[in-house]
Amino acid sequence: MLKIRELKARVVDGPEILKGINLDVNAGEIHAVMGPNGSGKSTLSRVLAGHPDYEVTGGAVTFEINREAQDLLAMEAHERARAGMFLAFQYPVEVPGVSNTVFLRAAFNAICRAQGVPPVDAFDFRDLLTEKLALIGMDDSYLERPVNLDFSGGEKKRNEILQMAILAPRLAILDETDSGLDVDSLRIVSEGVKQLSTPHNATLMITHYQRMLQYITPDFVHVLMDGQIVKSGDHTLAEAVETRGYDWVKDAA
Amino acid sequence: MNDALANRDKEYKYGFVTDVETEKFPKGVNEDVVRAISKRKEEPDFLLEFRLKAFRWWQEQTPPHWAHVEFPPIDFQDIHYYAAPKSMADAPQSLDDVDPELLRTFDRLGVPLHERERLAGVAVDAVFDSVSVGTTHQDILAEMGVIFCSFSEAARKHPELIKRYLGTVVPPRDNFYAALNSAVFSDGSFVFIPKGVHCPIDLSTYFRINASNTGQFERTLIVAEEGASVSYVEGCTAPMRDENQLHAAIVELIALDDASIKYSTVQNWYGGDENGRGGIYNFVVKRGRCEGARSKISWTQVEAGSAITWKYPSVILKGDDSVGEFYSVALTNNKMQADTGTKMVHIGKNTSSTIISKGISCDGSRNSYRGLVKVTPGADNARNYSQCDSMLVGSDCEANTFPYLEINNQSAVIEHEATTSRISDDQLFYLQSRGLDSEEAISLLVNGFCKDVFKTLPLEFSVEAVKLLEMKLEDSVG
Ligand SMILES: Nc1ncnc2c1ncn2[C@@H]1O[C@H](COP(=O)(O)OP(=O)(O)OP(=O)(O)O)[C@@H](O)[C@H]1O
Numbered sequence: 001m002l003k004i005r006e007l008k009a010r011v012v013d014g015p016e017i018l019k020g021i022n023l024d025v026n027a028g029e030i031h032a033v034m035g036p037n038g039s040g041k042s043t044l045s046r047v048l049a050g051h052p053d054y055e056v057t058g059g060a061v062t063f064e065i066n067r068e069a070q071d072l073l074a075m076e077a078h079e080r081a082r083a084g085m086f087l088a089f090q091y092p093v094e095v096p097g098v099s100n101t102v103f104l105r106a107a108f109n110a111i112c113r114a115q116g117v118p119p120v121d122a123f124d125f126r127d128l129l130t131e132k133l134a135l136i137g138m139d140d141s142y143l144e145r146p147v148n149l150d151f152s153g154g155e156k157k158r159n160e161i162l163q164m165a166i167l168a169p170r171l172a173i174l175d176e177t178d179s180g181l182d183v184d185s186l187r188i189v190s191e192g193v194k195q196l197s198t199p200h201n202a203t204l205m206i207t208h209y210q211r212m213l214q215y216i217t218p219d220f221v222h223v224l225m226d227g228q229i230v231k232s233g234d235h236t237l238a239e240a241v242e243t244r245g246y247d248w249v250k251d252a253a
Numbered sequence: 254m255n256d257a258l259a260n261r262d263k264e265y266k267y268g269f270v271t272d273v274e275t276e277k278f279p280k281g282v283n284e285d286v287v288r289a290i291s292k293r294k295e296e297p298d299f300l301l302e303f304r305l306k307a308f309r310w311w312q313e314q315t316p317p318h319w320a321h322v323e324f325p326p327i328d329f330q331d332i333h334y335y336a337a338p339k340s341m342a343d344a345p346q347s348l349d350d351v352d353p354e355l356l357r358t359f360d361r362l363g364v365p366l367h368e369r370e371r372l373a374g375v376a377v378d379a380v381f382d383s384v385s386v387g388t389t390h391q392d393i394l395a396e397m398g399v400i401f402c403s404f405s406e407a408a409r410k411h412p413e414l415i416k417r418y419l420g421t422v423v424p425p426r427d428n429f430y431a432a433l434n435s436a437v438f439s440d441g442s443f444v445f446i447p448k449g450v451h452c453p454i455d456l457s458t459y460f461r462i463n464a465s466n467t468g469q470f471e472r473t474l475i476v477a478e479e480g481a482s483v484s485y486v487e488g489c490t491a492p493m494r495d496e497n498q499l500h501a502a503i504v505e506l507i508a509l510d511d512a513s514i515k516y517s518t519v520q521n522w523y524g525g526d527e528n529g530r531g532g533i534y535n536f537v538v539k540r541g542r543c544e545g546a547r548s549k550i551s552w553t554q555v556e557a558g559s560a561i562t563w564k565y566p567s568v569i570l571k572g573d574d575s576v577g578e579f580y581s582v583a584l585t586n587n588k589m590q591a592d593t594g595t596k597m598v599h600i601g602k603n604t605s606s607t608i609i610s611k612g613i614s615c616d617g618s619r620n621s622y623r624g625l626v627k628v629t630p631g632a633d634n635a636r637n638y639s640q641c642d643s644m645l646v647g648s649d650c651e652a653n654t655f656p657y658l659e660i661n662n663q664s665a666v667i668e669h670e671a672t673t674s675r676i677s678d679d680q681l682f683y684l685q686s687r688g689l690d691s692e693e694a695i696s697l698l699v700n701g702f703c704k705d706v707f708k709t710l711p712l713e714f715s716v717e718a719v720k721l722l723e724m725k726l727e728d729s730v731g
């Protein structure tokens with residue numbers, strides 16, 4: 001579904017941050033990406049989502065749309081979203097004045113239109129919302145509030161997963177969704193993410209800890225250091241990283 | 254039409270010119286022109302006197318310059334003060350007698366008069382240059398005692414009402430442009446809602462400037478007697494011309510005891526091109542007086558056009574327990590300039606006022622809020638809440654807030670909040686990463702920003718206002 005080859009990127013006019021990333025993600029797979037602070041995890045996620053602050057300086061990324069590999073880097077951010085990509089932000093953005101419901105419905109309908117599905121009316125959308133709210137244990141008091149405005153850190157993270165549940169992406173990139181969640185929230189959100197995972201979609205989870213991986217067992221774990229993936233393995237690699245630290249990975253690599 | 258014009262036409266879809274034979278007075282203004290206008294309209298003598306007095310005072314004045322806008326001096330002798338389609342010379346008696354070309358103009362503007370005639374819900378008075386071309390629904394309104402007609406007709410048919418109320422809220426000597434309007438005003442609407450009547454349909458006036466080099470000086474007067482209520486809507490467009498055209502109107506509202514008047518404007522005069530060439534100078538005096546106890550006057554304006562907008566719809570809260578409201582969205586793009594806001598003058602006891610102003614500046618435009626809250630010594634327990642928010646789209650634009658307070662009574666409770674925000678790249682990326690393109694994202698943000706104002710508009714006009722802003726923003730973001 002997603003093929004990343006020798007991807008190099010930098011902040012526009014800044015130093016190179018991604019220094020040649022290679023990664024394949026197929027439908028039905030769950031990947032975890034770990035790595036020290038500042039190693040380039042969020043940068044990778046933002047480059048994949050099409051953030052305009054970054055400039056790709058080398059390599060290629062293809063994303064399969066209707067069974068055909070398309071040049072992801074040639075697409076604009078909203079086109080990537082409409083093609084089924086979703087990024088849960090490490091730091092979700094506040095959008096004053098726009099209620100969660102209005103925002104979610106606008107996004108949902110934009111994606112429906114792009115995929116040739118008729119848009120839903122306010123009532124049907126409400127039903128969908130109610131179902132997905134339950135999945136991630138949110139109550140509907142959040143719906144009429146402006147998007148993320150004055151939400152607590154954990155609430156913002158949950159709100160990202162609510163959006164993911166509504167928009168039903170084929171490729172979800174979760175950037176440290178687990179940090180900031182209390183133990184109960186972590187369990188509920190993790191269970192939610194797990195339920196959303198199907199043989200037809202894929203998940204790329206960026207995380208520092210084992211915690212979320214205890215609920216969702218990844219098929220692959222990658223360690224990103226200084227802009228490159230230095231080691232890949234199965235879920236046991238995550239445990240090894242947590243007990244031995246990144247120096248061990250560096251030495252072993 | 255050449256390509257450049259065709260392109261501009263896309264941006265401002267009301268920019269076409271109607272090809273009708275127009276009768277214009279020669280350029281310039283003097284006492285003879287004032288007399289000729291009055292004569293053409295077969296006005297009673299007191300109106301001619303009213304005009305002449307205003308004109309004599311105006312001649313001694315110089316134009317004011319305190320607003321935060323810039324424009325070259327206006328040559329008041331280079332303007333036609335009266336223009337009317339020839340076909341209107343022998344006053345059509347009903348819509349059926351109106352020149353089909355004029356009716357087609359209003360069709361193209363989205364105000365099909367014949368259709369509106371059959372539709373319940375809104376009565377329309379359509380003003381083309383200096384004359385009213387037709388007013389719908391007059392019969393059913395007349396049954397209830399409601400008068401809704403062109404100002405010229407009212408001057409002939411209801412001179413006693415005009416004499417009683419004209420100039421009582423905005424006296425001719427109020428300011429330079431008020432005096433000019435009082436001298437040369439052409440047409441506009443007159444509304445009278447008698448005691449106890451709740452006008453069952455929205456009344457609306459649609460103003461259209463067509464002729465070139467012509468000023469539009471309309472005059473609107475709305476009176477709601479004791480316990481009466483009315484909702485009135487005004488819309489305006491003009492062709493795109495390279496010259497600047499002056500629009501200097503006066504609107505006066507009077508609410509007696511327990512009466513309420515809601516006045517909404519969707520203003521989309523041509524705003525000039527991206528280099529600031531052409532467009533309407535919209536210099537308007539709008540003021541309402543809450544004359545009676547418990548009366549209420551509410552202004553809502555969506556200002557999205559005009560090269561320069563310079564207006565402050567105001568409320569004089571004279572009656573005890575009266576209420577004044579001002580809700581405004583002012584969007585400027587290209588090189589447009591707006592200096593707009595309100596005045597709330599608290600005179601009676603227990604009066605309250607609310608001001609919600611949302612300014613959106615795009616491109617190289619300039620957008621200022623200017624507002625005065627005045628509490629006179631006798632106005633015990635006055636309350637005001639003001640909220641003035643500015644949003645910047647792009648980096649060459651300018652937003653300013655000039656709030657003035659004159660509080661002369663210790664019991665007043667005044668609250669003022671102001672914010673300035675810029676649509677951030679992070680917000681845009683966040684919305685885009687959810688599938689919205691940049692236009693959709695900005696329109697979501699802007700509609701969210703304006704929703705407190707939009708919700709005060711009559712439903713169909715709020716839909717129109719949203720579409721209008723989206724159209725304007727498309728040009729600025731695209
Ligand atoms: N917009 C930017 N401007 C300047 N530097 C940036 C920008 N974005 C990222 N960087 C730098 O790039 C490096 C990688 O940042 P990134 O956010 O990708 O790290 P990360 O792996 O997600 O770290 P963390 O675990 O702390 O979230 C950091 O040194 C960071 O300071």
Ligand SMILES: [Mg+2]
Nearest residue numbers: 041042043090
């Ligand atoms: Mg990060």
